[in-house]
Amino acid sequence: MNRFILTATAAALTLGAPAFAASDDTAMAAPSGDxxxxxxxxGKQCVSCHVVKSDDGELLAGRNGRQGPNLFGVAGGKVGSVEGFKYGKALxxxxxxxxMWDEENFVAYVQDPTxxxxxxxxDKKxxxxxxWKVRDPQEAADLYAYLYSIAPAAAE
Known part of the structure; x- marks a missing residue:
């Protein structure tokens, strides 16, 4: 019975996971992190600089971090695309x-942005x-999974 519940739960989570359109109109893979x-x-590392606030203004994560961009919609989104945030030239x-901020790019970026x-x-310069750098690759994948889980639904 427990095996059935576990299998059914895993199937429901897999089917319910949002799919984001990549630049070539293929769906991005669901994240591997926890x-x-x-x-x-x-809550420990990102809140001092970032917030996750929905388009309607609902605070989903963070406090009042304003140094970095709002991370709502970052997972699966285009790099450097948060409206109203002034990005550096390279980003x-x-x-x-x-x-795009797929898992591979996100994890690599937060581990060593430059x-x-x-x-x-x-550009070598x-x-x-x-x-800030996230030293642990699993923790970086977990951060991506979290941002992916609270991202807006794929465009209809």
Whole structure:
């Protein structure tokens, strides 16, 4: 009986996971991280600079972090695309080049923002304005899973 419940729950979660359209109109894969662990990590590491506030103004995570952009819709979204936030030149260029915040890009970026930007823009002088680094790759994946779980639904 427990195996059936576990299997049914896993199937429901898989089918209910949002799918985001990538730049080539294919769905992005569901994240590999742990949502609850990501929520805890966000509360410890990200809230001093970031907030997650829905388009209608509902505060989903964070406090009043204003140094970094609002992270609502970042997971699965285009790099450097939060309206009203002034990005550094390198991150804006990475977005203009069509980079998306899929799990691979997000995890690599939060682990070493400047290194990721240099590779994404093919500019050895590119620098990130984000000074924080998430050292643990699993924790970075967990953060992505959390942001993905509270992201807006895919465009209809």
């Amino acid at each position: 949502v609850a662990a990501g929520e805890a990590a966000f 804006a260029a990475a977005g203009e080049a069509g980079n 290194d990721w930007l240099r590779k994404a823009t093919d 590119a620098r990130s304005r984000m000074g």
